[in-house]
Amino acid sequence: MNAPILKLFVLVLVLFGALAAMTSYNTVIKAEEYRENALNKRPLIKQALVKRGVIRARDGSLLARSVKGDDDIYRRRYTPAAERFSHALGYDYALTIGRAGLERSRNDALAGEKDELTSIVDGLRGNRKVGDNVVTNLDPAAQKIALDALGDRRGSVVAIEPATGKVRVMASTPGYDPSALRDEDVFERLNRQDNSPLFNRATQAGYVPGSTMKVVTAAAALDSGEFTPESQVVGKSPIDVSGVPLSNFSNAQFGSITLTTALTNSVNTVWAQVAERLGDDTYARYMNRFGFGSDPPLDYPDGQMLPSGVYDAEKQEPIAVDSGRVDIGRVAIGQERLRVTPLQMATVVATVANGGMRMQPRLTSRIVDADGRTVERIEPVKAQRVISQTSAAQLTQMMSNVVREGTGTAAALQGIEVAGKTGTAELNIAQRINQPWFVGFAPRSKPKVAIAVTLENLVGAQGGTDAAPIAKQVMESLLR
Amino acid sequence: MSARNRELFALIPASLLLTAGFAAVFIQRDELLSDLSLTYGLIFLALCLAAHLVLRMTLPDADPYLFALVAVLACFGLVVLYRLDEQLARDQAKWFVVGLLFFTATILALRHDHRVLERYRYVIALGGIVLLLLPRLGSPTNGAYLSFSLGPISFQPAELAKIAIVIFLASYLRDTRQVLVVGARRFAGITFPPLKHLGPLLAVWGTAMGLLFVIQDLGSSLMFFGGFLALVYVATNRISFVLIGLALFALGARVLYAIRPTIESRVDAWLHPFDPELYNQEIGGSYQVAQSIFTQADGGFFGQGFGQALIRLGNETPLLPAAHTDFIYAVITDELGLMGAVAVLLVYLLIIERGFKTAMLATDSFSKLLATGLTAVLALQVFVIVGGVTKLIPLTGVTLPFISYGGSSIVANFILLALLLLVSDRARREAVA
Numbered sequence: 001m002n003a004p005i006l007k008l009f010v011l012v013l014v015l016f017g018a019l020a021a022m023t024s025y026n027t028v029i030k031a032e033e034y035r036e037n038a039l040n041k042r043p044l045i046k047q048a049l050v051k052r053g054v055i056r057a058r059d060g061s062l063l064a065r066s067v068k069g070d071d072d073i074y075r076r077r078y079t080p081a082a083e084r085f086s087h088a089l090g091y092d093y094a095l096t097i098g099r100a101g102l103e104r105s106r107n108d109a110l111a112g113e114k115d116e117l118t119s120i121v122d123g124l125r126g127n128r129k130v131g132d133n134v135v136t137n138l139d140p141a142a143q144k145i146a147l148d149a150l151g152d153r154r155g156s157v158v159a160i161e162p163a164t165g166k167v168r169v170m171a172s173t174p175g176y177d178p179s180a181l182r183d184e185d186v187f188e189r190l191n192r193q194d195n196s197p198l199f200n201r202a203t204q205a206g207y208v209p210g211s212t213m214k215v216v217t218a219a220a221a222l223d224s225g226e227f228t229p230e231s232q233v234v235g236k237s238p239i240d241v242s243g244v245p246l247s248n249f250s251n252a253q254f255g256s257i258t259l260t261t262a263l264t265n266s267v268n269t270v271w272a273q274v275a276e277r278l279g280d281d282t283y284a285r286y287m288n289r290f291g292f293g294s295d296p297p298l299d300y301p302d303g304q305m306l307p308s309g310v311y312d313a314e315k316q317e318p319i320a321v322d323s324g325r326v327d328i329g330r331v332a333i334g335q336e337r338l339r340v341t342p343l344q345m346a347t348v349v350a351t352v353a354n355g356g357m358r359m360q361p362r363l364t365s366r367i368v369d370a371d372g373r374t375v376e377r378i379e380p381v382k383a384q385r386v387i388s389q390t391s392a393a394q395l396t397q398m399m400s401n402v403v404r405e406g407t408g409t410a411a412a413l414q415g416i417e418v419a420g421k422t423g424t425a426e427l428n429i430a431q432r433i434n435q436p437w438f439v440g441f442a443p444r445s446k447p448k449v450a451i452a453v454t455l456e457n458l459v460g461a462q463g464g465t466d467a468a469p470i471a472k473q474v475m476e477s478l479l480r
Numbered sequence: 481m482s483a484r485n486r487e488l489f490a491l492i493p494a495s496l497l498l499t500a501g502f503a504a505v506f507i508q509r510d511e512l513l514s515d516l517s518l519t520y521g522l523i524f525l526a527l528c529l530a531a532h533l534v535l536r537m538t539l540p541d542a543d544p545y546l547f548a549l550v551a552v553l554a555c556f557g558l559v560v561l562y563r564l565d566e567q568l569a570r571d572q573a574k575w576f577v578v579g580l581l582f583f584t585a586t587i588l589a590l591r592h593d594h595r596v597l598e599r600y601r602y603v604i605a606l607g608g609i610v611l612l613l614l615p616r617l618g619s620p621t622n623g624a625y626l627s628f629s630l631g632p633i634s635f636q637p638a639e640l641a642k643i644a645i646v647i648f649l650a651s652y653l654r655d656t657r658q659v660l661v662v663g664a665r666r667f668a669g670i671t672f673p674p675l676k677h678l679g680p681l682l683a684v685w686g687t688a689m690g691l692l693f694v695i696q697d698l699g700s701s702l703m704f705f706g707g708f709l710a711l712v713y714v715a716t717n718r719i720s721f722v723l724i725g726l727a728l729f730a731l732g733a734r735v736l737y738a739i740r741p742t743i744e745s746r747v748d749a750w751l752h753p754f755d756p757e758l759y760n761q762e763i764g765g766s767y768q769v770a771q772s773i774f775t776q777a778d779g780g781f782f783g784q785g786f787g788q789a790l791i792r793l794g795n796e797t798p799l800l801p802a803a804h805t806d807f808i809y810a811v812i813t814d815e816l817g818l819m820g821a822v823a824v825l826l827v828y829l830l831i832i833e834r835g836f837k838t839a840m841l842a843t844d845s846f847s848k849l850l851a852t853g854l855t856a857v858l859a860l861q862v863f864v865i866v867g868g869v870t871k872l873i874p875l876t877g878v879t880l881p882f883i884s885y886g887g888s889s890i891v892a893n894f895i896l897l898a899l900l901l902l903v904s905d906r907a908r909r910e911a912v913a
Binding site for chain 2: 037049
């Protein structure tokens with residue numbers, strides 16, 4: 001009987017080999033896939049067992065902290081102050097609805113996820129894993145002023161420190177209370193709501209920029225060397241642009257005027273001709289340098305940012321400006337199929353304010369460990385030189401005229417020179433539904449703040465009368 | 481070196497493993513590393529030494545490695561249970577004492593000649609069947625009548641019944657194996673065993689299977705059937721008998737699949753563990769299997785370390801159900817990784833190798849078949865539960881021998897070990913003489 005016993009043992013060996021193979025499959029071969037399985041809450045629970053770091057505003061005021069429950073799980077609590085920063089901050093309800101905003105983009109720091117070596121050393125030293133704290137650049141006072149000024153209108157304000165890219169204000173209305181999202185049903189309801197309160201208009205909304213786009217056109221004109229602020233162009237109306245007549249506002253007629261005058265009075269036909277003379281290649285080059293066409297390099301989740309640019313209306317996809325399928329004359333005055341975010345327009349004026357150097361925008365100021373030591377200081381990072389310092393200085397001069405004597409006088413500050421540009425995109429001429437804009441910076445000589453303000457679909461609203469006053473209040477607060 | 485001295489030395493690693501394991505759990509819990517871990521190690525070592533002395537006096541020639549290997553598994557199980565719940569480990573330690581008492585009693589009762597068992601084969605078979613019937617008196621857990629309660633003690637009779645059935649089959653097949661082979665008829669190219677000699681065998685086996693079907697313990701049923709086929713194969717050396725058995729089993733399984741919703745849902749959960757609908761199903765869904773897989777995936781190659789696996793949150797429902805019984809292999813894999821899990825499988829393989837070796841050394845047919853059958857059901861039990869936990873086969877709940885928490889499992893497996901050692905002692909003594 002020994003021969004069959006031996007064969008039986010061989011069979012057992014094969015069966016146990018299969019067990020070992022299946023264990024390898026589960027622990028090594030497919031482990032990554034299993035860990036990422038949507039049903040697998042274990043990685044999220046493990047993070048929730050670590051005390052998550054707090055988030056603070058620029059002035060140190062507490063926005064978010066974590067509280068340990070009876071089940072050892074830490075849950076996020078938001079302070080009343082956090083409601084003002086709901087979009088920038090986002091939320092962390094990882095086990096139910098997920099994460100958004102800074103809570104998502106700075107999750108590694110907040111959850112205390114360190115590189116392999118640091119974790120091993122910490123483990124050996126008996127240090128409990130704990131999350132780092134995040135201090136933001138956001139200014140509670142100015143944020144409050146921006147939100148109050150927007151009121152119950154839908155819109156957005158973004159304010160950036162030009163030299164560093166620090167985001168001081170990121171307001172989007174309507175907002176929401178991050179504490180309320182603890183209830184999944186509230187999230188579902190807000191998510192379906194028509195006025196999209198969960199949507200961050202500052203980074204996700206693609207609006208028609210109107211005349212604020214002329215800042216980009218002027219920058220391209222001056223920096224390309226084809227034009228100077230004194231270059232003369234005839235501003236008659238209407239003119240033929242890409243086979244379709246284009247008029248000035250109120251069909252105003254201008255003779256041969258300088259580019260400075262054309263910006264001050266926002267003369268559509270002049271800027272359309274300028275762009276047509278520059279050509280799509282040059283124009284596209286400057287747009288790309290300003291950051292159009294790609295996600296802004298902000299410390300914010302990719303899924304919550306929209307690249308600005310010309311969009312194909314049907315496919316909802318961006319079209320290259322130099323593809324030959326774009327009416328460059330109308331892009332130059334912010335019409336065509338342009339869609340831009342308030343963050344993009346704030347970046348444009350911040351770049352001009354910073355002498356033509358575009359900085360990467362940053363919501364975070366520094367990462368601090370649980371003992372208060374600064375682990376990482378978020379230093380300013382240059383994104384790209386967009387225009388020369390000379391061109392930037394010329395453009396600043398032209399934009400100051402806009403606020404001093406042109407369409408943007410409502411943004412003027414007492415004793416501080418402001419440079420800016422208004423915009424009023426006419427979305428529905430029959431119903432007079434407009435998208436008013438103001439973009440600008442101050443003080444003119446040594447800019448401390450660059451700002452973009454816009455309001456969504458307002459009947460009869462104008463950039464100069466509706467958006468500029470909001471910019472004025474926010475800038476005032478930030479310059480105080 | 482004599483067999484018993486080798487056994488004594490082989491017990492050292494088991495004790496070291498236990499002490500180191502407890503120390504690791506203590507450190508993980510941030511408790512001061514007290515001499516308590518050493519105390520546990522010493523108590524366990526003392527228990528092992530006591531059993532060793534029993535063997536030294538009663539079965540001096542028995543296989544020297546079997547007991548030491550089982551001790552490794554047992555102390556390993558104790559550490560994992562201690563990590564899950566201190567109280568479980570304490571209870572389990574008590575069960576070890578009871579198990580060792582049964583172990584000693586079995587050896588003392590049968591040390592002159594274990595073949596007296598043959599004489600009582602029908603009594604033993606009947607006893608096994610009665611045992612299987614008992615749980616039907618109680619209430620089912622997870623749709624299966626797995627255990628019955630006797631005062632404070634809950635008992636899983638299938639564990640003991642497996643030994644009874646193996647004893648019966650071994651003894652019956654010793655008598656009839658010759659006739660089964662000689663009287664076989666070839667029909668349509670397949671060799672069929674003579675029905676009249678197969679009758680009583682099929683009757684007992686069929687009763688056991690039927691009862692299993694009634695009490696719905698699928699895992700044990702699989703184990704019994706596998707053990708039956710293994711014994712028939714070894715007794716007759718006819719692969720065709722095994723094939724006929726497998727065909728019958730496939731047919732039976734197909735019928736059961738159609739009429740028993742439990743089986744269908746087990747198979748569904750096995751095929752589609754990550755189907756959200758099955759996963760969220762309250763009863764009989766795939767939650768357990770999916771969680772078992774997720775637990776293992778956390779382990780990786782080297783594991784997360786003792787005490788690191790995520791089993792439960794506070795006092796809430798555990799993430800991994802039945803971590804101390806059915807899914808203990810998943811916990812081991814999580815904490816010790818692929819390396820640790822394979823090490824456990826290797827220890828089982830070594831025990832199985834010693835078991836089959838004993839069967840091959842034995843000179844009489846009954847002893848050969850008994851050792852083969854006991855080893856085969858042990859191997860199958862490991863395969864059924866580890867296969868279920870790793871999603872190799874549909875999950876059916878049986879314990880992981882010597883590691884899982886559970887009194888009846890410990891007691892039954894120590895009796896199984898005692899029988900193997902009894903066979904081994906006689907076989908090795910005769911081989912030397």
